[in-house]
Amino acid sequence: MLTLRQIEVIRAIMITGTIAGAAKLLSVSAPGISRLMKHTERTLRLKLFERRHGRYIPTPEANDIFEQINGVYKKVDDLHYTLARIERGGEIELRLGSVPSICHVMVPRAIERLRRKHPDLRIDINILKIEEALDYLLLGKGEIAAMSYKLDHPGIDFMPLAMGELLCIVPDSHELAGRACLSAREIVRHELIGIDPNDPYGRVMSEIFSRQGLAYDMRIKARFGTTVCSLVRAGLGIAIIDQFTVAHGSMQGITAIPIEEPTEFQTYVAIKNDKAPSLYAETFVSLLREEMNAVVSPRLRASAKALEKITSG
Template sequence: MAMNLRQIEMFRAVMATGSISGAARLLSVSQPAISRLLSYTEDRLGLTLFERVKGRVQPTPEARMLFAEVEQVHQGVTRVNELADELRRGGAGSIRLVASPSVGHMLVPKAVARFRHAHPEVRVEFEILTLSELIARIASHRADLAVTSMAVDDPTVKAVQIAEGRLRVIFPAGHPLEAKRVVKPVDLVPYPIIGYGSQTPYGVVVGRALGGAPQPIRFNAQVRFTPNACCLVQAGGGVAVVDDFVLMDDAWPNIRSRPLVPKTATRPHLLSSRVEPLSRIARRFVADLQSLLKAFPEDGEAG
């Protein structure tokens, strides 16, 4: 037999208070009612959940294992009730956003801030993930929207290009590369470069972009995400290649950048479910995001 919500609520109350009387007070019911429901639940489950010791109840190992799952159910029910209350008060619910690191550093937070200013009653959940992780979130309906820093071709999600940028070479202020208007792969040969994993999507893109150098380019450091590369460069730790979205709004005061040539385009995409239409809330967020992107320089020369 499966536990129903009433039994789950009773079980959690007994676990939380450590006694039948405490659970009764917490749930505003009589002690005999709690005792009867507890005995009925144990009988139907075929498990002993509590040992009675000197007027108190001690949870069995089985009860402790159940409690971990019950807490998750309780949190889910609580969120349903919160959402119902928001809707009853005229609120608009919630939106779950995920983004890859480059666009998640400045672009998406700026869009979230604009959206929150217009819709303060909406609950926003925002998380930075890898490309494979955010595709999985959208495909499994655990996120409403994802914003990626590069093209996505995956049959499990709907992907729409929302902008175009380019790769740029970044270095600390005062670096010799600052004298150049643009940077070619050959210009990077004298300098150790901060790179990415060769098997990661970003590492593949950067590796191809630097493949035209007449001599091997030395990678003396490796990071996972472009904001990590920016942190190292900001601290004077080397030279790196990033897209211009992570450099928005002069987010790194000590960093200088130049376009990498030949141009390597980066194409941020918006991901959503293939089978479910966007909610009204999600469409409003997309409008704010697109409004921000209209002001982004298409030639990628700013920054």
């Protein structure tokens, strides 16, 4: 039985015709090659080379072996090519979905880092409403979905992504723009633009008022956070929105202000539970989690890690 090292040495000698050449090709010492070759011939009880004029000439038996060895190396080369193609993401498409609040800033930042790791990877991104996410995954339209809410479905697994907080946003020129923090009582005194209370973020928003018995009136409601930001920037009121939509100063013309009351919420990544995630999906989720955790407070980051351990355990 030949070892892979012996096969490698036999091939190197046949290619170069000398022990010194084989040693150089394999970046090892010539005496080591010579000893291994002699040991191989003794083990096989077969003469593989004859020495003529300082060169190693393969015997007919060695030529037969060499043909098989080249077949092995062709398979190895094919394997290396396949691994390199997988690493670069060639001829592969990652299909992912996300709710708008996560897709606006966080997803592009994670995608940029993912493409650096796998430059040939094709990516298809779908912006989903919450109620669309289940069909998106169950019908195989996409592999994963970043969610602002955890649904209950036997065919879908929900893994914690990151915890976040809501912020109050006002126009840069607004009288509240210089404040370091705002209370719910102060917020309701102003014209409110909001997200529907039936939306996950809308529920968190309504709870900060209902806990204190505060009445509020939203003259303008919008489904997506980017629309809410545009309405605020136009001077139509102030609003409460998730921090991921306005992360990294993505919305010019508005100021984001922390809220005194607790406004934490948990985000998730959803995946169909009858199929293992691809390398690219796992890497994307890891990068997205890093990007989202980078903009939250250390306290929330610690809470998110604790929840992730409990869920994975």
